[in-house]
Amino acid sequence: xxxxxxxxxxxxxxxxxxxFSGREVFADCLQAIKEKNPTLNAYLxxxxxxxxxxxxxxxxxxxxxxxxxxxTLDYYTRASSRVLDGFRAPYQATxxxxxxxxxxxxxxxxxxxAWAHGSSTETSDYGPSKNPRNLKHAPGGSSGGSxxxxxxxxxxxxxxTETAGSVRQPAAWCGCVGFRPSYGRAxxxxxxxxxxxxxxxxxxxxxxxxxxxxxxxxxxxDPHDATSSWEPFPxxxxxxxxxxxxxxxxxxxxxxxxxxxxRAHYEQAWKDxxxxxxxxxxxxxxxxxxxxGVYTVVQRSEVSSNLGRFDGVRYGHGRDTFGAEAxxxxxxxxxxxxxxxxxxxxLQAQKVRTLFMQDFASLFSQYDVLVSPTxxxxxxxxxxxxxxxxxxxxxxxxxxxxxxxxxxSGSVPCYHDPKTNLYLGLNVMAPYHHEQAVxxxxxxxEHATAWNSWINQDNx
Amino acid sequence: xxxxxxxxxxxxxxxxxxxxxxxxxxxxxxxxxxxxxVDQLTKIKTDGIKPTFQVNNLVNVWREDVVETDQMLTQAQxxxxxxxTHQGYFVVERVIDHEA
Numbered sequence: 083x084x085x086x087x088x089x090x091x092x093x094x095x096x097x098x099x100x101x102f103s104g105r106e107v108f109a110d111c112l113q114a115i116k117e118k119n120p121t122l123n124a125y126l127x128x129x130x131x132x133x134x135x136x137x138x139x140x141x142x143x144x145x146x147x148x149x150x151x152x153x154t155l156d157y158y159t160r161a162s163s164r165v166l167d168g169f170r171a172p173y174q175a176t177x178x179x180x181x182x183x184x185x186x187x188x189x190x191x192x193x194x195x196a197w198a199h200g201s202s203t204e205t206s207d208y209g210p211s212k213n214p215r216n217l218k219h220a221p222g223g224s225s226g227g228s229x230x231x232x233x234x235x236x237x238x239x240x241x242x243t244e245t246a247g248s249v250r251q252p253a254a255w256c257g258c259v260g261f262r263p264s265y266g267r268a269x270x271x272x273x274x275x276x277x278x279x280x281x282x283x284x285x286x287x288x289x290x291x292x293x294x295x296x297x298x299x300x301x302x303x304d305p306h307d308a309t310s311s312w313e314p315f316p317x318x319x320x321x322x323x324x325x326x327x328x329x330x331x332x333x334x335x336x337x338x339x340x341x342x343x344x345r346a347h348y349e350q351a352w353k354d355x356x357x358x359x360x361x362x363x364x365x366x367x368x369x370x371x372x373x374x375g376v377y378t379v380v381q382r383s384e385v386s387s388n389l390g391r392f393d394g395v396r397y398g399h400g401r402d403t404f405g406a407e408a409x410x411x412x413x414x415x416x417x418x419x420x421x422x423x424x425x426x427x428x429l430q431a432q433k434v435r436t437l438f439m440q441d442f443a444s445l446f447s448q449y450d451v452l453v454s455p456t457x458x459x460x461x462x463x464x465x466x467x468x469x470x471x472x473x474x475x476x477x478x479x480x481x482x483x484x485x486x487x488x489x490x491s492g493s494v495p496c497y498h499d500p501k502t503n504l505y506l507g508l509n510v511m512a513p514y515h516h517e518q519a520v521x522x523x524x525x526x527x528e529h530a531t532a533w534n535s536w537i538n539q540d541n542x
Numbered sequence: 543x544x545x546x547x548x549x550x551x552x553x554x555x556x557x558x559x560x561x562x563x564x565x566x567x568x569x570x571x572x573x574x575x576x577x578x579x580v581d582q583l584t585k586i587k588t589d590g591i592k593p594t595f596q597v598n599n600l601v602n603v604w605r606e607d608v609v610e611t612d613q614m615l616t617q618a619q620x621x622x623x624x625x626x627t628h629q630g631y632f633v634v635e636r637v638i639d640h641e642a
Contacts, residue, residue, distance in 0.1 A: 172619040266598040279596060306613065308603040309596065375583035378576060386557060393558075395634050397623035402560045409559055410572050413550065416557040417573075418580070427580060432593030434586050439594055471572035472579060488597035514597070 085110040089536050090144070090238040090292040097142050104143025104187060105131065107238065111145050111189055115236045123211045124221075124230040126150055127158045128190040139185020147231045147240035150191040151198055152178050152283075153272040161274045162206040162227075163196040165392050165403045175272025176307065177241065177283050177300040184299055189237050193227030196405050197389065198243060198276045200224055201251055201474035202467040205407040210464060215257050215503045219461040222252030223474070228286045229256040239287040239296055245277045246377050246474065247456070247481030249284040250493035254507025255461035257495050257535060259524070260286050261293035263517050265488025266311035268297075269304035277384040278309075280377075280485055288536045290494060290525040294318035297517070313515050321518040323526045326358040331523070332365025332449035335480050340458055344506060347497035348455055351508050351527070355453070358526050365449060368441045372434060373483040374475045379418055379431035380486065386415025410471060439487050446513045451523050454480045456493040456507030480509055490517040494524040495533035505533070545574045 085093065085107040096102050108131060119125050125147070134157070136143050148154060151161040153171035160166035174182070182188075195205040203226030204210040211227045213219040214234035221230040225242030229252035232240050242249040244262045253260025262284030270281050283300060287293045298318055304310040333352055336345060355362050389412055394400035404412065418427045445452060458479060467473040475482070484491050493507035508527065512519035532538045543549070547566035550573065554561040561569060617630055626633035 169623050172615050172622060173613070264598075266600075305605050305610075309598060309600060311598055311600075372583070372586060375579050378579055379583065382576075390557075394625060395632050396620075399625070401558050404559065406565075409554075409561070409565075410569060410576075412557050412559055413553050413561075413569060414573060414576050417553050420553070420556070426584060429593055430583055430586075430588060432595055433588035433591045434583055436591050436594045437586070437588070439597070471575045475579070486597075 084114070086114045086235045088238065089288045091289065091295055093144055093238055094141070094295070097144065104141070104145070108143060108145040108187055108189070111237055114234065115189065118214070118234050118236060121212065121217065122214055122230050122234055123209055124192055124227045124234065124236060125190045126162065126193050126208055126227070129157070129188055131187060133157055134182065134188045136187050137183060137185055139183065141185040143185060143187045144238055145187045145189045146181060147189050147192050147228055147237040148178060149225055149228050149240065149242050150194050151243060151274040152241060153274070154178055154188070154191065158191055159274070161197050162194045162208055163405065163408065164207040164399065166398045169397055171272070173272060176269035176304045178272065180300055192231055192240055195224035195226070195407070197274070197385070197408050198224035198245060198248055199385070199407045199411055199474070200467060201247070201477040202462070203227060204464070204467045205405060207405050212464065213256055213461050215505065216461065218463055219504060220255070220464050220466065222255035222457070222461060224248040225286060226252045229253055229258055229260070232256070232258045232286045232288060239285055239292055242284050242286050243273060244282050244284050244485060245280045245381060246485045247478040249286065250456050250481050250491060250507065250509055251478055253286055253493040254456035254505065257498065257505035258286055258288060259290055259293050259492065259494055260284065261297055261492035261520070261524070262490070263297055263301055264311065264490045264514050266309050267301040267315065267517070269307040269310050271304055271306035275388040277381040278388065279380060279384060280488065282488070289534060290521060290528045291322055293492065294322055294521050294525070311515070316518040318518055318521045321521040321525065323522045324529055326355060326360035326523060326526050329360040329451065329523070330449045331355055331360045331362045332445055332452045333362055334365055334367050334452055334454040335370060336364065338370070338458065338479070341455065344455065344459070347506055351496040354527060354531055358530055365445055365452060367445060367483065368438055370479045370483050373438060373486055374479060376431045376434045376438065376486050377482045378472065378475055379427050380435070382411050382415035383418045383428050384415070386412045386419060435486050438483055442484070442487055442489065451519050452511045453523065454509045456480060456509040460499065460502065460504040460506065484511045489514055490520050492520050492524050494528050496527070496531065498533050545570050545577065
């Protein structure tokens with residue numbers, strides 16, 4: 083077995099037992115990138131160990147991948163957009179700095195939908211990434227390069243960001259784990275802004291234990307991000323459970339039209355949760371279609387404002403270099419915020435966001451956690467996002483309601499189709515700041531089922 | 543409101559996004575598609591509901607009023623990504639015609 087195929091926790095144990103060094107893991111990951119990246123296009127840049135000066139620390143040079151929208155000091159940062167072609171960030175994102183300070187090394191920057199606009203990685207100005215589980219299919223997005231890099235063992239784990247579902251949805255499509263803590267837990271400082279009121283860094287990992295070990299390292303208050311949370315972060319490693327006795331779980335969105343072909347697999351997940359000791363019920367939530375409207379208005383508006391800074395004067399190229407997706411989002415957002423329409427649309431969207439927060443508060447008074455499908459489909463074939471102005475919004479229907487409310491949530495594999503080699507994901511959501519509740523359900527589910535390809539290498 | 547090419551040019555001009563003649567019709571069509579979803583929102587009853595601009599409800603996050611040297615860029619760093627510089631300045635396009 084090559085060292086790049088290890089989970090993060092396994093690699094950390096190997097380092098502690100002095101079986102191998104972080105540099106050796108880095109070398110095996112580089113070899114995998116060399117072999118697979120020409121096909122997968124998961125990485126835009128591949129770093130040498132010298133590109134990021136390595137600091138001493140507990141994690142001894144273990145290698146991670148970084149989504150291209152995190153500023154990395156003196157290294158390429160472009161959010162997969164030609165506007166920032168050649169740009170090297172003069173400062174480093176807080177979450178990257180925290181990882182660097184802990185002694186991690188970085189393998190390079192991963193491909194994404196340009197500016198994180200999309201759910202397929204097909205809006206990247208550098209070509210789409212492919213799904214390593216099935217090359218005819220998209221990896222999802224916007225953190226598609228990160229998910230592909232994890233699924234293809236081209237890193238131990240990868241940083242991603244989520245605004246609607248950009249960590250969870252590619253995790254589901256690539257058959258890996260995606261976890262994003264509550265909005266505000268991980269600093270947005272140095273993350274190229276998309277929709278500031280929902281942007282949340284998170285991790286794409288091979289296992290839930292990996293997510294539980296890595297996520298706390300990027301969380302904590304940051305004086306450089308005024309929206310960062312000052313609440314103490316829970317110890318997630320204590321939440322790695324093997325049963326769910328006494329837990330009440332509400333199952334959402336199973337009656338949404340279009341889900342019929344996948345329904346039986348989610349009903350199996352329901353039974354698996356019950357076998358673990360949880361009490362599972364159908365929960366009735368607000369229509370997630372309404373969250374698509376809220377998200378579209380909030381995201382387009384904040385995008386038009388945030389992308390206003392790219393004027394081609396201080397950095398980057400001119401505004402004529404924006405790709406088609408960014409153009410249509412900027413134009414819609416500019417209209418939604420224009421005089422006479424801001425109240426009708428932007429303010430109304432923020433009021434409906436309040437209704438969603440009230441809805442979740444009411445649901446969490448009855449249930450410890452909520453679960454749902456992560457995506458309404460298996461990974462779609464490459465090219466599916468073309469000619470759809472709302473492809474991402476429709477793909478993210480089950481993850482948008484929790485995203486606009488900033489809830490901690492994750493996706494864990496819940497089915498593997500042996501014919502296509504594609505996966506489905508189970509979306510797990512908990513109350514604000516209750517990250518441990520998500521990890522409890524995800525870890526117990528992962529251990530009780532056969533779907534994780536790293537834990538069950540012989541089964542699949 | 544009619545979402546035609548004229549409308550697209552008008553908004554694109556506000557956003558400083560150059561739009562070619564070949565793109566205007568496509569953008570207008572996509573705009574209309576998006577607005578169908580957006581308009582659904584206006585039908586939802588929100589009387590007496592306060593807007594949520596920020597989900598973590600933090601107010602007045604203070605810090606000491608001290609200079610943070612770790613956040614400072616040198617002049618060279620600030621200019622390192624600029625396409626055009628002149629004697630330590632960014633060069634911008636002229637926006638006012640004053641040649642008489």
